[in-house]
Amino acid sequence: MKKLVKRALVCGLLLVVCSILWVVLLPTIVASTIRSRTGFAVQVEKLSVNPFLANARISGLVLKNPDGWPEAAFVNLRQFQADVDLLPLLGDKFMADEILVDIAQLTLVRNQDGVLNAMAFKDGLTGGHEAGSTPTGNAKAATFLIRHLVLKFDKLVYADYSGRRPVVKDYDLNIQRDLTNVDSVAKIVSPFAGATLGVMSDAVGRLFKVPPSVLEQSVAPLQEAGKKTGETLKSIFQSLEKRKP
Secondary structure (H helix, E strand, C coil), rough: CCHHHHHHHHHHHHHHHHHHHHHHHHHHHHHHHHHHHHHHEEEEEEEECCCCCCCCEEEEEEEECCCCCCCCEEEEEEEEEECCHHHHHHCCCCCEEEEEEEEEEEEEEEECCCCCCCHHHHHHCCCCCCCCCCCCCCCCCCCCEEEEEEEEEEEEEEECCCCCCCEEEEEEEEEEEEEEEEHHHHHHHHHCCCHHHHEEEEEHHHHHCCHHHHHHHHEEEEEHHHHHHHHHHHHHHHHHHHCCC
């Protein structure tokens, strides 16, 4: 009996030590792996992943472009949380109950060769060889479903160094949106408008292998529907205000 208790205590102690090592070493391991595979430097304040429940939590992530790029900044992520369904992943489909993305600043940079940093990062991680290429209608798009997506996005910077003269534009977005049943790239970029829609459609469309022209056409009805809904709610509230004694 005493031997069983001792073994249980030893096993419990080992589990505690392994858990501590997992929490302490995981950010360093992830940062080192990303740097070695992509050349992008990353710093993470907090990172926790539960492989059994498919939960991920990231706080204070800063991602920088490799040496030689005309701009150093890439991603400044305040917070990321995801609760993912495990079984659909076995069938090559991404499904999540809830995802929170809180971006302080995203800097999209196109270098002198016309390569977008987001594509270079993706290809480095996945081992792709199509950096800077344009998706075609025959490309296989990613299949996914996010039941609840919370998107917070403060600032977007677009820097294009592929022409004769560099073009750098800053956009103060201040986006805070709750999206449900997100199953297309069009729904992801629907909170964006104007010039930022074109920038995000190009970047996100390339990442998900969706032609930018098709993406922009599919986003327009979503934005128009959202605009009409907002105008309707505004008129209803105005009518209620007028009826107040």
